Amino acid sequence: MNKKMFPKIYYYDQDFIDIYNKSLSWIQDKVILQKVADRGKKDKNYYSENCDYIDQMQACMSSFFLVYSNGEYSSTSAIDKFYQLQEESGAIRARYDNNNAVIDLDENEENIGFPIFAWAEYNLYHKTGNKKRISEVLPILDKYYKWIESKFLKENGLYSIDVNKIFYKNSPRADAYYPIDFNSLQVHSAYCISKLADILNDKNLSLEYKKRFFSLKVKINSLMWSEKDGFYYDLDVNENILEIKTIVGFFPMLSEIPSEDRIERMIFYLKSNNHFGTPNPFPTLSVSEPGFSEDGNGYYGSVYTYMNFFVIKGLEYCGRANIAREFTIRHLYYILDTLMPFNKIKGHIWEAYKPMQEGPAYFDFNKKIYTEKGLICYLALFSISLMIENIIGLTISLPDKTVYWNIPTLEIMGIESLSLKKNQTTIICNKGKRGWEIKMESEKLYYFTINILNKKEKTLPIPSGRCSMLLDKL
Template identity: 25%
Template sequence: MMRKEFSIDAEWRSQVPEPVFDERPEYNRLYERTWELAHDHLLDLPGMPQTPYMDEAFCDVRIWIWDSCFMSLFCKYAPNCFPGVETLNNFYLPLYGSGRLPQVIARNAPEWTGATIGEPAEIKICIADNPPLFAWAELQNALMTGDREHLRELLLEKRFLQKHFEWLENLTGPAWPPAAGTPTFWRKRAGGYLWEGGASGMDNTPRGRTGPSASMPRPNNPRMFWLDAISQQALSASCISALAGLIGEEELAAVWQERFEAFRGTVNRSYWCEEDGFYYDIDGEDGSFYKVVTPASFWPVLAGIATPEQVGRMIAFAMTPERLGGPLPLLSLARNDADFNAENGCYWRGSLWLPTAYMAVKALEKYGEFELARDCARKILEHQYRTFAEYEPHTVWECYAPNAPEPARSCDENGRVVRPGFCGWSALGPISLYLENVIGLWEADAFARTLNWSLPEKVKGRIGVRNYRFGDVLADLIVENGMLTARSSRPFRLILNGTGLDIPGGECRILLRKR
């Protein structure tokens, strides 16, 4: 695919949206610092298929699929300066093209990478069977940019999304692509997929344990079918269908919608626990449930597999204070779980992780649960802000402790504090959740020139955004005292709490009806 040119030295601040939230203006301090940290991870490295690209803030000699996909979900707000979706070329081309990435002189490389500090080492895709989120990332970016040319190349000429999907569908045993740093753990079986904690991204999750608590740091039950794996394949099929529809490829869209429907049937037959009203991982041999409650159970909701009734039952069951609700929601493990680490989160045993928390908020939003999604987003953002304000260094962290405004600790023997400056996927809170759920601008569609805004019922002072770009539209939208003031470069349709408003090019003021 064509490399897109970016300048690291370009003036990027004028390209990012400017939130307006009089109720908590201090959130903008964290918002602005997060963009600065993200810009620090814009890396220009000759030899990469896409350079500059977004570095995930971990180490020099590895790149990660799911980190990069999640990073693209905030980069989409300044696509001319932050190559979020373009960074995915660094996976597509080595896996389904050249097969190689360049060498670098390693400066920051954990021992397990095999690289020696100060010596040349080849960059590798760390885990080729990381969560397959390419299609979701591409769809969310396409809706912001309206770039049909890119989608035609992606789906019709290169077929990268289809190739990755099919590669996983045919992965029945171990594989080690030349560009990858590790062998695969993903195994396709009738009715599901075997996998592993590190490959799934939830490294030391207790999912798959066979006793009341996990006796091993990583249970990795060899019989377990991972709910997220099958749901992410379903999500990919659904998103490929949607992308094909955006470029008028209706026959292609129908093929992938049919594949999605097959996944929907399997997940609802086998992974739904009617007794609890919740999705779980299952045993691949006897079909029994592994009843460990984590945000991973919201992947089938994001994929559109669940019915509205199922989502209602999931909320009643899981979003209670003793499970995944409470003062800091959507932690990586239910609070009442025997393996929950209340002190420091122990990585995926209670920490707040922005990728899975963001995913779950988007899942709730997809089913119209806007107020619950907003409540979760506000609590998460507040926790990140308090950590930023009260804990030194004042930064954004890889993950967060569940019960105090501080970073979590890892699961290694030293219990080290997790990585700072992680922008990185943790930018999803101060940027994406802030814009999309706290303020409420939850979905743009550049192809249809529409923007959906779930405006909070109770607003203190002004709320909105300036310098918001989608497609060829550049808009300011501010609500104060029931009055919408809009300025736009092009006409577009604003769907405000379900009511359509035609926003003209230029300036306008609209008195909003009281509900």
């Protein structure tokens, strides 16, 4: 595979470079070509873990790393397949087969998936700067949101859905009637739709979704937060808090719902080895809960990589980039230890891992059934997306023509051939004879903001061509 499809990364730990490069080759095996009707047009490709069906969660999540493929792989075509199948009611189902028929999922009457389309589109806009796409997808997102609203919004202003049957098999949340995760993802959708409407200067739609966002935010903060515990919980059918600490209690951070004081109280649980700060972070159930299992046992303690992605991004959005980086590195090391164990026997990529040691988690410990094997999509969220954005520390916004680099430590790191639309950019931090310096190469002007060790931040215009700057001089 030509690795120049994706940027080349520089990092002081070769194992991280290796898993990044391996992920690139594994992705190639998951990209499916579909023939297009017009001759002369390039065949479109889309990402799918399974040749027999497309999955909404994987379609949305894959966009977070395919967007770095320099246009070689489409980050939108898998999502577009779902948009094309939207029903008149606004419904979009979680899975479709190759004949575009809905795949019925056990006990999921509406065949609904997590409401994350709007989040994926908001991220894509900042990575691609494609304003035209927003005008095309915004009506779809609006209809989809309102369909969910019509089906699952209750009179108290919260959403009710049986997540235990629909999303999480073998979970300790049997009594959850108002789930904190679904409400958090739906409020994040409202937040993203309002931002996308702002980009198009659609003031009416923006105001409409700002109202939805603030209304649901208030409900989550007033009904689902425990001031006593400093944690967000599910509610039962009578709106009573269910005091079971699960990883989804951190999902409100995605839309910056908690205040600064609440964020600090929540982070305590992420750091505590009595709760979610296990050697391999983060278990789906707190260590302090009676049902916690060191073997995983589904959502009784397994470390699900895709759920970690939600938490890491929540920390980042709440201004906790350094903590997010620390947890990203820790989880990635456990993925590496499971893939390349000390006994030299080749390992595998898994959907979930054990919280206390390397190795795959059990989905059902009693039946000795492991979680799913070989899911590259969720690995690539860490080994590509978070590798670039949280470990190396680069945040890109093409509409703003800006690259933000949070340099957490003075080590060799950087990126080569990063595509900023039609601008190939290289940014590398290295130690030369004159000290630590950043070498840059760009085809066009952009603005570069650098945060050095969380002590000093500076924004500079970077001209086309090559240049370098000494960190001591900044």
